[in-house]
Amino acid sequence: MFNLLFARHTGGRFLIRVEDTDRERSTASAVQAIFKGLDWLGIAADAEPVFQHTRANRHREAVADLLALGRAYRDFTTADELEAERVEARAEGRVVRSAWRDRDADQADGRLFVVRFKGPHEGETLVDDLVKGPVRFQNKELDDLVLLRTDGTPTYNLAVVVDDHDMGVTHVIRGDDHLNNAARQSLIYQALDWTVPRFAHIPLIHGPDGAKLSKRHGAQAVGEFAGMGYLPEAMRNYLARLGWGHGDSEIFTDEQAAEWFDIADVVKAPARLDWAKLNHVNQQYIRNADDARLTAIVTEVHRGRGVALHDAALPRLAAATPLVKEAAHTTLELADLTLFVLLTRPLTLDDKTLKRLDPETLGRLGRLAATLAPVKDWAPPSLEAAIRAFAEAEGVGVGRFGAALRGVLSGGTPAPDLASALTALGREESLGRIHDALSPAA
């Protein structure tokens, strides 16, 4: 239904055009979804959709020209006749031919007709593709495609040619499922004596299993990546590496990609989407992302999940995010890793933690709390040192009470290392949670 064309302007900018010959307006919402997805990706700033049906008059003008040139003809073939011809053509291993191609159109007598392009039967058509290289088609293998339907509306293959010509499109870059159409479209350009644009047919992206990426629209899927916890810049980087490479470069900026990119370097074979690698790339970007931005994203995720966000907890969220972000592959995971700071006292402890809280450990945690309370600089380095010193003073390893302390602080939800967890929670909340465990409310 849609075809996204990326055409390079002389100014070096891209014009993104959504084609739609469908007369139903319901498609508008789908177009919206596409642009929303592109906007999220950050690549559709000055794009504008063009609806083909609004240009139907211009398309019909072009057909009138072709008719006058003798490069198109009226075809009165009925549906039954067409079907019979299809069966016969397939059996004979040839292309469908219309009986009206060389007949005099005046025999019309009011019957319905379509207008077909009159393609040459001799010679070959060369599509010098920027990605696939020179591809030759024997003209006799190309059937006469319909230009205008019985109701007078233009078809896709006519509309793209006319619109692209009128808009001065120089490069047509699209999925390689259109490679066959390129030959037919080239013929139309030539018949109208228009300049044929450069074509570049890039391979489609397949799913992890090698099959095509589901029926959903690509852009709609792009929107879903946001909800799955991926950063747009990470998506851009990962997507750029699918079907294209620049030496050993894996992580690079938009500027570098723009500088390095050459359509000639695009790989010919379809690539599969690999979630594991996407996660890795996303992790790298999360790691380097601005903390305030990540905190805002994580806050939204929690809110979306219905997690209670108390005013007192928000600063803790901001403190926790930078401390755990290196371990997160997605912002969803980042939310999981920060959940512990949002829990409200007294925490409901998990069974594992409960089991660890024997009298000995309880006593030790009490002494630890007393040790930590006066720590001056409530930050990872000094807290780390304090915990170590405490373990040494107790004559045991951190392992003897570490797991229990974590459980008491997080209630069993994922939490970072002890010093980071304490830092994120803050002095008051940390000590409070420990004391809650020491003297559980009845």
Next chain:
RNA sequence: GGUCCCUUCGUCUAUCGGUUAGGACACCAGAUUUUCAUUCUGGGAAGAGGGGUUCGACUCCCCUAGGGACUGCCA
């Protein structure tokens, strides 16, 4: 059936006639470690098959196999 496209580690890719075929993700092993994760070190892993061309082919040509697209009054 016909036309066209594609084929390097499991995956994404580098190589553009001469390399021990490189990197990344994943995987395995080890180290670190208070959980998970992170981090560090090491390891296994590829030119679909067969013919050519050439002093020499992953690179060029042909064939076969496999995968895909098109074959609509869909786009």
